[in-house]
Amino acid sequence: MIRYVTSRLASLIISLLVASIVIFAVIEVIPGDPASFMLGVNARPDTLAALRSEMGLDQPLIQRYFAWVTGLLQGDFGNSWTYKTPVADLINDRIWVSLPLAVYALVLSTLIAFPAGIYAASRRGSAGDVTIMGATQLGVAIPNFWFAMILVLIFAINLRWFSAGGFPGWDNPALALKSLTLPAISLALPQAAILARVMRSSLLDMLTEDFIRTARAKGLSHRQALWRHAVRNALIPVLTIIGLQFSFLLAGGIIIEQVFFLPGLGRLIFQSISARDLIVVESVVMLLVFTVIVVNFLVDMAYAIVDPRLRTKT
């Protein structure tokens, strides 16, 4: 177990290190230097010089990289050039929209996919199975932002059950959750379709295993064998997909936030791109990638708990 954890931990740290180098390098390859890119061709020389020294462009590359990384580690993401405030504050304001949205969508997706996948697998070939599989084919093919527009058309414009966009803040949690509901549904449905398919095929594999036959021979009903033995083992590939989906939900949230005018990290990135505020872009992208890598690490750890066989492997 200790060897498993240390090897995962080492690969976590290396991944984070390389990711930070890649992101830093991409920003560096911009033609000219980042300061002139941000200010455009008509910038006054003194403004340019001021930004250059603020960004530390007069220092060598390596030194700047280490300054950026140590800053990140201490929670100092630099100062936004357009907003004139620390990037950490900007992120702090917006992460409380993006993160709850991703978690909300993940919960919805799991709540839909698990029963659907388990039902379809346990009644393989039945009308219910065929219907669920047909629905998942459609779910995989629907772009989430278009689905979001359809939801707005039906539930916000025609039925007026929800508002078409915006976020009231967390002062009133019920209202905040309500305004995240349509975005979360539109994010969750395509993911639920994928998850249900994985759940179904993983469970079908398990149901043909010898240990299920043994359990049945011992006198367990189909239902008991399914729930006590098959579902638990089928969860392993499902967990991987859930981990991967979290990153898709965070990134997918970037688009959905645009549809619903939610003040999350996605909108922050877009506003920063159009304002050419690279300091913000660089840090927010790093934060997203950091989250994805850490979540995948946690999934690996969760494996070891769910499946003790993996602990011995390195």
Added chain:
Amino acid sequence: MSRSLIIGLYLTAFFITLAAVSLVWTPYDIQSLDIPNKLHRPDGTHLLGTDHFGRDILSMIMMGARTSIAVAVVAVGIGMALGVPLGLLAAARRGSLLDEIIMRGNDLVFAFPSLVIAILITAVFGASAVNAIIAIGIFNVPVFARLTRGAALPLWERDFILAARVCGKSAFRISCEHILPNITNLMIVQGTIQFSLGILAEAALSYIGLGAQPPTASWGRMLADAQTLVSIAPHTALIPGFAIVLTVLGLNLLGDGLRDWLDPRIRVVRT
């Protein structure tokens, strides 16, 4: 042939035909604006209606099919051209440091959500269809590399490979002459799935303004334009969406059908 293969073939052929026909003919010229006739509902003169500039939506859909298919095909091509050789190399040198580096590199690219790669690229190099292709293509590389390696590894243990080695064939020749032909079916099936994902990704990037730029027609852009009009002219939002759904659905059915037809044991990756 299964039902899904036939439906998938028809849908895919339909959209490829639309794109091909648009090369020589569209019902209307989408470059010319006809503001007095804007936001027409579908009728006899405009089969699918007109948009907010009075452009014929059917013509836009045909031109958009071209953009979608071109972007997705090139992106899948990039993914295969780089991913398959990397996967073959990793499998041939399995357990070596090179294998480890290739696979860790793949994990790293995987850790960047495709959209984040696209955003980073467009933030630096500007928004264009070419940059969208590169962004989607980069994300396809680890998909094919992993799949190739995973499929090649068990093949390396087989007797016919041993026979080839006894004949004195190099690892390179074995990879090209024996491993590659045995994973072609898998690549075709996964390629179809990545094709459909590429169409979704192109639509998403164009929707947020990071993909094809005007005047290039794109389904994603049409949806972005339609967003504020959805209450007064729902057809402008519904039609491009249906085009995307039917194309992606067609490709997915085609992929599933091909798998059942070629080799039912194939497992595709879909995330």
